[in-house]
Amino acid sequence: MAPLQQEPPLLLDVGEEREGSPLAPPSLSGLPGSRRALCVWLPTFELRLELARAPELDATSVALLAPGGGGRHTVWQVSERGAEAGVLPGQMISHAVSLCPTLTLLEPDPTHYDAAQEEMLEALMELSPVVEPAGRGRIFVGTDGLERLHGSPYRYAGLALQALMGAFPQPLVAATRIGQASGKFGAWVAAARAGPGSPVMIPDPELPTFLASCPVSVLPVDPLMVQRLERLGITTLEQLSSLPEPALVGQFGTQGRIALEWAMGRRLDPVRPLNRPQPIRVSLDFPSPAGRTETLHGALDRLLDKILSRPARRDRGVRGVRLRADLEGGRSWSVEVVLREPTARKESIAFPLRARMALAPPPRAVERLVMEAFQFGPATSQPGFFDRREKGERGAGGVEMAEGTVPPSLREAMKELKLKLGHSPLYRVVEVDPWSRIPERRHALLSFEP
Amino acid sequence: MVERPGTHALRPLNAPRPLRVRTGSGGRPRFLHLEGRSRRVQHILEIWQVDEEWWRKPISRRYARLALDDGQIVTVYLDLLSQRWYLQQG
Numbered sequence: 001m002a003p004l005q006q007e008p009p010l011l012l013d014v015g016e017e018r019e020g021s022p023l024a025p026p027s028l029s030g031l032p033g034s035r036r037a038l039c040v041w042l043p044t045f046e047l048r049l050e051l052a053r054a055p056e057l058d059a060t061s062v063a064l065l066a067p068g069g070g071g072r073h074t075v076w077q078v079s080e081r082g083a084e085a086g087v088l089p090g091q092m093i094s095h096a097v098s099l100c101p102t103l104t105l106l107e108p109d110p111t112h113y114d115a116a117q118e119e120m121l122e123a124l125m126e127l128s129p130v131v132e133p134a135g136r137g138r139i140f141v142g143t144d145g146l147e148r149l150h151g152s153p154y155r156y157a158g159l160a161l162q163a164l165m166g167a168f169p170q171p172l173v174a175a176t177r178i179g180q181a182s183g184k185f186g187a188w189v190a191a192a193r194a195g196p197g198s199p200v201m202i203p204d205p206e207l208p209t210f211l212a213s214c215p216v217s218v219l220p221v222d223p224l225m226v227q228r229l230e231r232l233g234i235t236t237l238e239q240l241s242s243l244p245e246p247a248l249v250g251q252f253g254t255q256g257r258i259a260l261e262w263a264m265g266r267r268l269d270p271v272r273p274l275n276r277p278q279p280i281r282v283s284l285d286f287p288s289p290a291g292r293t294e295t296l297h298g299a300l301d302r303l304l305d306k307i308l309s310r311p312a313r314r315d316r317g318v319r320g321v322r323l324r325a326d327l328e329g330g331r332s333w334s335v336e337v338v339l340r341e342p343t344a345r346k347e348s349i350a351f352p353l354r355a356r357m358a359l360a361p362p363p364r365a366v367e368r369l370v371m372e373a374f375q376f377g378p379a380t381s382q383p384g385f386f387d388r389r390e391k392g393e394r395g396a397g398g399v400e401m402a403e404g405t406v407p408p409s410l411r412e413a414m415k416e417l418k419l420k421l422g423h424s425p426l427y428r429v430v431e432v433d434p435w436s437r438i439p440e441r442r443h444a445l446l447s448f449e450p
Numbered sequence: 451m452v453e454r455p456g457t458h459a460l461r462p463l464n465a466p467r468p469l470r471v472r473t474g475s476g477g478r479p480r481f482l483h484l485e486g487r488s489r490r491v492q493h494i495l496e497i498w499q500v501d502e503e504w505w506r507k508p509i510s511r512r513y514a515r516l517a518l519d520d521g522q523i524v525t526v527y528l529d530l531l532s533q534r535w536y537l538q539q540g
Binding site: 284285286287288289328365427429430432437438439440441442443444445446 | 460461462463464465466500502506509538539
């Protein structure tokens with residue numbers, strides 16, 4: 001039983017650079033990345049992964065719960081049989097269960113989905129060096145210059161499916177939609193129109209005609225603009241294309257012009273090669289599953305200390321950080337924060353992470369907490385010049401050291417011990433769950449590696 | 451606990467240690483086998499019970515703070531599930 005197909009919102013960058021002058025035909029060269037795009041899309045990726053993991057659920061009504069949401073759980077994705085019973089994405093669980101009493105509810109497992117997305121990416125990277133993910137289960141593959149290597153677009157689509165077969169079970173790959181066109185927008189719309197096993201390939205001259213029949217809801221513009229267009233009776237891209245540009249600009253401003261360019265196939269968004277810096281990953285295993293917020297916040301602080309002290313950070317500021325947890329009894333949980341600007345200040349990273357945790361706390365006790373810094377950039381502030389630690393170190397002036405600072409001599413001694421023994425023989429006593437009624441859970445030793 | 455690269459395992463402190471206890475009437479501890487010799491319990495200073503995590507892996511312990519014949523104060527508990535005694539700082 002196939003899961004209910006839902007089209008995810010288009011995540012294309014609305015502010016992509018335009019080709020030449022407004023409404024001029026797009027030139028075929030000079031774009032960074034690959035102009036021809038192959039969109040490989042696995043609808044309801046997460047639910048399909050769950051069904052692949054538990055095939056016995058395939059013929060039943062299954063709903064995957066939305067991640068986060070605190071105590072207000074809603075349906076995220078639903079199987080076809082569940083949809084037949086009236087269960088829809090976004091419904092409250094109580095409502096869904098009242099509609100379908102036999103509904104199997106599954107908690108999301110973000111770690112599993114991310115790992116599968118990574119496998120999908122790796123598999124497609126064997127076909128082209130220009131690969132760009134656009135959310136889980138949707139990847140754009142740049143095909144410029146590879147025609148002689150891989151043959152026709154249809155053969156290319158077959159190779160993409162073959163590559164996926166190496167990573168995923170057959171029923172999952174069979175549900176893949178593939179579309180090819182110039183630019184990611186065209187390729188995505190083509191993939192959304194494609195069926196399982198029947199890719200949609202749009203040659204350049206046919207792109208405007210193909211787009212003309214599509215609804216305005218496919219436009220990667222502000223949803224409010226789409227709503228207004230529909231209220232004005234403009235429901236297809238063909239109708240939109242027939243409008244004069246000044247009228248659209250008068251109604252919607254720059255967005256109006258951009259929408260017109262998308263609708264006429266004159267705006268191309270190339271597939272850009274993925275820039276993936278090596279993430280820094282640290283983790284902490286709890287001796288017994290931890291459920292208290294204070295314990296998790298304490299662990300978060302310690303993991304941040306570790307990440308910020310890692311030489312691999314190379315003085316870069318951290319911009320994107322993800323906190324994952326392996327939960328008691330299986331499953332996982334994760335929250336992610338992308339900061340406005342990179343920073344090396346612990347509190348600037350910890351605060352938004354704690355806020356995310358408060359909004360969407362782990363649903364069960366945590367066995368292992370993993371922190372991963374995945375986006376970096378030059379730190380915009382210069383804390384080094386004014387850092388209290390620098391001033392506080394006992395130097396020539398004999399000034400007292402700030403609390404928590406490790407004297408250079410001790411740091412050196414520890415380095416030598418570590419080199420000699422292969423591990424740090426020093427430990428620090430940390431509070432794990434200081435108010436626990438079980439004495440051995442209150443404090444623990446953590447290896448000390450300054 | 452296994453430490454993997456990049457992994458920082460926490461080592462619990464104050465882990466309970468198994469203890470040999472001879473009990474008297476009502477199951478109260480009378481003699482402890484500590485540091486290779488038997489110690490008599492002079493007084494039972496306090497008794498309390500901890501019942502936790504019945505929903506996961508139940509923990510049920512009866513703690514006792516004891517004054518021994520040499521003046522030493524120790525805390526012991528009886529694991530009510532396994533009926534085994536342990537020494538642990540309270």
